Amino acid sequence: MSNRTTAAAVCEVRNLTVHYDVSATPVVAANEVSFDVYEGETLGLVGESGCGKSTTAMAMLRLLQTPGRVAGGSVNIAGVDIMRLRPAALRDFRWRNIALIPQGAMNALNPVMRIEKQLADAIAAHADTGGRQALRARIGELLEMVGLPADVRRLYPHELSGGMKQRVCVAMAVALNPPLVIADEPTSALDVVVQRLVAQSLIRIKETLGIAMVLIGHDMGLMAQLTDRVAVMYAGRIMEIAPTDILFKAPLHPYTQQLIDSVPSIRVKKPLRVFPGGPPDLRNLPPGCPFEPRCPKAITICRGETPALKACGEKQYAACHVPNTNRNNI
Amino acid sequence: MRGITKGYLIKRLTMLVLTVWLGLTLMFIIPRLAPGDPVAAMVSRLSAQAGRVEQSEQMIQAWQERFGLDAPMYVQYFRYLGNSFRFRLGYSMAYFPTTVEEMVMRAMPWTLGLLTIATLMSFTVGIAIGALIGWRPTPRVVRTLLPVSLCFTSIPPFMLGILLIYVFAFGFRVLPFAGAYARGVSPAFSWAFVSSVIQHGTLPAAAVVLTSMGHWALGMRAMMITNAGEDYMVLAQAKGLRPGRVFWMYGVRNAILPQVTALALSIGVIAGGSIIVEYIFTYPGMGYLLYQGIVNNDYPLIQGVVFVLICGVAVAVFIIDLLYPFIDPRITYERG
Numbered sequence: 125m126s127n128r129t130t131a132a133a134v135c136e137v138r139n140l141t142v143h144y145d146v147s148a149t150p151v152v153a154a155n156e157v158s159f160d161v162y163e164g165e166t167l168g169l170v171g172e173s174g175c176g177k178s179t180t181a182m183a184m185l186r187l188l189q190t191p192g193r194v195a196g197g198s199v200n201i202a203g204v205d206i207m208r209l210r211p212a213a214l215r216d217f218r219w220r221n222i223a224l225i226p227q228g229a230m231n232a233l234n235p236v237m238r239i240e241k242q243l244a245d246a247i248a249a250h251a252d253t254g255g256r257q258a259l260r261a262r263i264g265e266l267l268e269m270v271g272l273p274a275d276v277r278r279l280y281p282h283e284l285s286g287g288m289k290q291r292v293c294v295a296m297a298v299a300l301n302p303p304l305v306i307a308d309e310p311t312s313a314l315d316v317v318v319q320r321l322v323a324q325s326l327i328r329i330k331e332t333l334g335i336a337m338v339l340i341g342h343d344m345g346l347m348a349q350l351t352d353r354v355a356v357m358y359a360g361r362i363m364e365i366a367p368t369d370i371l372f373k374a375p376l377h378p379y380t381q382q383l384i385d386s387v388p389s390i391r392v393k394k395p396l397r398v399f400p401g402g403p404p405d406l407r408n409l410p411p412g413c414p415f416e417p418r419c420p421k422a423i424t425i426c427r428g429e430t431p432a433l434k435a436c437g438e439k440q441y442a443a444c445h446v447p448n449t450n451r452n453n454i
Numbered sequence: 455m456r457g458i459t460k461g462y463l464i465k466r467l468t469m470l471v472l473t474v475w476l477g478l479t480l481m482f483i484i485p486r487l488a489p490g491d492p493v494a495a496m497v498s499r500l501s502a503q504a505g506r507v508e509q510s511e512q513m514i515q516a517w518q519e520r521f522g523l524d525a526p527m528y529v530q531y532f533r534y535l536g537n538s539f540r541f542r543l544g545y546s547m548a549y550f551p552t553t554v555e556e557m558v559m560r561a562m563p564w565t566l567g568l569l570t571i572a573t574l575m576s577f578t579v580g581i582a583i584g585a586l587i588g589w590r591p592t593p594r595v596v597r598t599l600l601p602v603s604l605c606f607t608s609i610p611p612f613m614l615g616i617l618l619i620y621v622f623a624f625g626f627r628v629l630p631f632a633g634a635y636a637r638g639v640s641p642a643f644s645w646a647f648v649s650s651v652i653q654h655g656t657l658p659a660a661a662v663v664l665t666s667m668g669h670w671a672l673g674m675r676a677m678m679i680t681n682a683g684e685d686y687m688v689l690a691q692a693k694g695l696r697p698g699r700v701f702w703m704y705g706v707r708n709a710i711l712p713q714v715t716a717l718a719l720s721i722g723v724i725a726g727g728s729i730i731v732e733y734i735f736t737y738p739g740m741g742y743l744l745y746q747g748i749v750n751n752d753y754p755l756i757q758g759v760v761f762v763l764i765c766g767v768a769v770a771v772f773i774i775d776l777l778y779p780f781i782d783p784r785i786t787y788e789r790g
Contacts, residue, residue, distance in 0.1 A: 185692055189683075218694030226692075231685040235784055236711075245703075246693040280783040293689075329790050 134303045134336045135184075135222075140197035142176070142183045142360075151406045153179040153192065155360040158433070161304060164334040168351035168368065170342055171384065172403045176342045176360040178227065181306045184338070185224055202210075202303050203349030220250045223297040225307040225383060227289075233281035233295055239292055240277035241265075266295040270325040281285050291325050296395070298329050305329075305340045311346060323350060344387045348372055353439075356380045359404050359414035360434055366440035376442035379415050413445065414436040421446050463776075472770045478538050481757050483532055483708050488745040492753060493517045496547065510760050521545075543758035548750035554758035557743060561724075562762070564634050565732070565739030569724040572662040577717050580670025581661065585706050587671065588678025591697055607668025615734040621661035622657060632736040658735040662728060668712065677709035684708075711782050718774030725766025726759060 135300040142155040143150035155178045161167045170178045182188045183413045184199050186206055199206045203222050209217055221273040222336040226232040234242055243263045244253070253259040264274030272289040281289055290310060307326065323346060329335055330350075339350055347354055348368060355365040356379060375381045385397045401418040404410065410417055416426040425445050485492075486721075488601045493514050501510060518524045522533060537544070543554035583600050606614060623631035630636065635650040682705070690704040727741025735754065736742065740759055747755035778785045 186694055187688055189688075215694040215696070220694070224689065224692040226689050232689050234690070234708070235685045236782060237703065244706055245690075245695060245699070249693060249695050249699075282784045284620060423763050425575075 133160040134202060135338075136162050136198075136200040136218050137161075137180075137184065138198045138200070140180060140183055140199060140343055140384050142179050142188065142192055144192050145193040149406070149407075150195070152195075152409075153360050153406060154183060155284050156197070157360075157362055158197075159208070159355055159362065159365060161336050161338055163303070164330070164336055164352045165324045165353065166337040166339055168347040168354040169357060170338045170347055171357035172342065172345065173369075174403045174406070175357045177357050178308055179360075180357070181308050181338065181340050182226075185218070185222060193307070203333070204277060219302065220300050221247055221302050221304065223300070223302045223305045225297045225305060227308040227309045227310075227312065230286055230289065230313065233289055235281055237280075237392075238277070239279055239281070239284075242279070243292075243299060246296055250300055262299075266299055267292070269326075269328065270295045271321065285318070287321050290314065290318075290322050294325050294329065298333055298335060301333060302335065304338070306340070309341070309342075310341045311343065313342070319346070326350060330338065333407040338395055344383060352374060356383065357439060359406065359409060360412065362441075363415065363442060363444070364440075364442040365433070366437075366442075368441075370437075370440055374448070376419050376436050376440060377415075377444045377445040378419050378446075378448070381448065413443075458539070466772060466775060469482065470768050473768045474764055475535070477768075478535060478761065479531075480605045481760060483756075485753060486527075490784055491523075492547075493521065493523060509761055537710070538761060543761065544754040546752055546755045548752040548755070552735055554754050557755065558740070558758055558762055561727070561738055561740050561743045564737060565724065565727045565741065567651075568737065568739060569662065570721070571655075572659040573666075573717075573720055573724060575659070576663040576667040577670055577713075580667035581674045581706075581713060582708060584671035584674025584676075585678055585701075585709065588675035588682070588709070589701060589705060590682060591701075604668040604671055606664035607625075607666070609665060611661050611665040611728075613656060613728045614665055615658070615731055618657045618661055629657050630659065632739050654735075654737075658731050658737050661731050663711070670716075673713055673716070674709060677712060678705060681705055714775060714781055715778075718770045719767065722767035722770030727762035 133359050137160070138158050140154055141152065142154040144153050157176070157180050159167065169180065171177050174330075177191065179188070183194050184191070184201075184206070186194070186209075188194065194207060197207070204217065204221070205218065206214070206222070207320070233239070233319045237245075240260070240263055243266065244259055247253055247259065247262065254262075260277075263277050265277050265314060267274050272288060272291055272295070274293070276284065276288065280291075286291065294307075294310070297307075312325065313320050314322060315355075326339075327350065330337060342346060351368045353365065354371045356363045356371075356377065358379050358440060364371065364375065366376070371380060372384060382399045386399060388396050396417070399418065404414050404417070410427070411430075412428050413419070413422070413426045413431055416422045419426065429445070431443045431445050433441050436442045436447050465519045491514075497510050497514050497517070510752065511694060515524075522530060525533070538659070541555055543558065546554050546557060583603060587597055587600050592606055609617075619631045622629045630653055634654050635641070635647060636654070639647050639650045687700070687704055690700045696705075727739045727744060729741040729745050731737070732741035733745050740762065744756065744759040746752065758785050
């Protein structure tokens with residue numbers, strides 16, 4: 125939310141394209157996705173299920189499972205193109221430079237290993253642990269940072285609640301103090317109270333450690349709370365990318381507008397707007413703008429030509445032929 | 455908190471005794487439901503052989519007293535229970551003065567030695583093959599070639615046994631085809647005896663290992679594949695751990711859990727021997743003993759072997775139940 129024009133990018137994603145080879149013609153799950161993540165910044169990646177946000181995240185970690193594969197593009201993290209790393213170098217690079225807070229915290233921890241061991245695993249694979257005492261102290265410190273008692277290290281995953289497990293994952297992600305953490309829907313499948321605890325621990329690591337984060341999710345409320353900038357994805361493409369406050373106040377893309385409108389508010393009583401149609405079938409995309417069939421403002425050109433992402437204001441980019449021009453309120 | 459409580463141990467021991475008791479009771483009831491009188495049958499068999507038996511009435515009575523069959527049913531039952539728990543299994547009918555416990559004690563070491571080693575080998579090799587086939591980073595060559603080693607699984611053990619005897623005992627004449635040790639060697643802890651035992655055990659063990667390792671491999675492969683989709687496997691990769699560590703501590707360590715239960719059960723069944731393999735190789739173990747009991751209508755002998763089998767399974771399940779919390783921390787006996 126502060127001025128970031130001077131901050132350096134820790135991660136540059138350029139034209140990242142992911143194919144799923146499920147039929148003769150591959151399904152394009154991420155299409156020419158480009159964005160930067162700046163130092164200490166939290167970038168939100170939002171969109172409906174199946175829009176390619178998790179695919180993009182997994183591609184950035186080179187963890188796509190077959191039949192998914194990166195068909196093109198580069199991901200530069202701390203100046204290294206992760207797509208070009210050989211297996212051993214990739215192993216070294218991971219976690220030290222890019223860590224993951226996984227989606228399903230319920231299952232993200234190995235059920236037969238103590239928490240301590242799983243944290244130690246991540247540390248010992250990349251750094252000198254400095255002896256057992258130092259390692260133990262470090263693990264206790266990490267757990268306390270996310271608001272868990274240090275004793276948790278002696279427990280097994282099944283002895284923890286969902287929120288505790290997710291916070292263990294947060295602690296694990298920051299164990300090596302990486303420049304970038306990818307949080308893949310870290311609060312889904314948790315109840316609101318626990319969501320809040322996890323969100324708080326995310327805010328704390330962001331503020332105290334200054335770690336840049338890519339936060340993936342579909343919860344617009346959480347995005348508003350946690351992110352500095354938001355990228356909106358639809359059908360494997362980035363539709364709009366803008367600083368969070370600008371995006372929420374004056375979205376340019378009709379799709380962004382719909383996403384924001386579909387969040388019910390307690391304070392302002394407004395009719396809940398549910399938008400017809402679902403995410404498009406990626407195997408059979410319409411020509412032109414993928415959002416055109418659901419777009420209330422579509423014009424003829426939208427059906428024929430796919431709009432490119434272009435600057436529509438300071439630090440605000442949208443891929444739309446008819447962006448919202450009603451920008452008087454900022 | 456974690457682990458085994460005293461209450462659980464007592465409960466589990468009671469269950470163990472109850473299981474054995476139930477098995478014993480069934481073994482007591484079932485033969486007595488069958489029509490006919492074993493002693494009369496034996497005497498009539500004798501008379502058929504000898505043409506005529508003097509004073510067969512007295513003889514039947516004497517034998518019935520000898521075997522305790524003249525007592526009321528409940529006395530027989532409690533005598534039987536008491537004897538069984540003291541491991542007195544009665545006289546063999548076919549080899550009369552020999553007691554069943556003597557025969558069992560003589561056969562047991564052979565079976566335990568042969569089949570425990572064979573089962574553990576089959577488990578280890580099968581699990582290793584299954585784990586490698588079910589592990590995506592395994593080199594393609596290995597993954598293509600390994601399943602070939604499982605073709606023996608589709609051959610029944612008796613066929614494979616005969617095949618092995620034909621090839622190695624009669625064809626190449628490298629290994630003996632019968633018995634547990636060579637005739638000229640006397641059982642002692644000497645190199646001659648030990649090497650003879652190993653030579654004699656190789657073919658039967660190979661028959662068991664080759665035919666059973668496929669089952670372990672297939673089960674393990676399925677578990678590895680299921681396991682590969684778990685989030686902790688993805689996270690382990692994301693953590694940049696060495697592939698070996700991901701394979702062992704995250705993959706195999708989780709996939710092997712159901713296999714361990716199956717191993718405990720098959721270790722328990724070992725006590726009963728492997729009838730077919732021991733018969734083909736005339737290996738003097740429990741399976742061969744059971745076979746002899748069946749062909750000779752030697753009921754006490756059959757009962758004795760089945761009793762040992764029941765105890766074996768019950769004890770193996772008991773032990774694995776006690777060990778399981780250490781293998782899988784999710785299993786606890788807190789509330790027993």
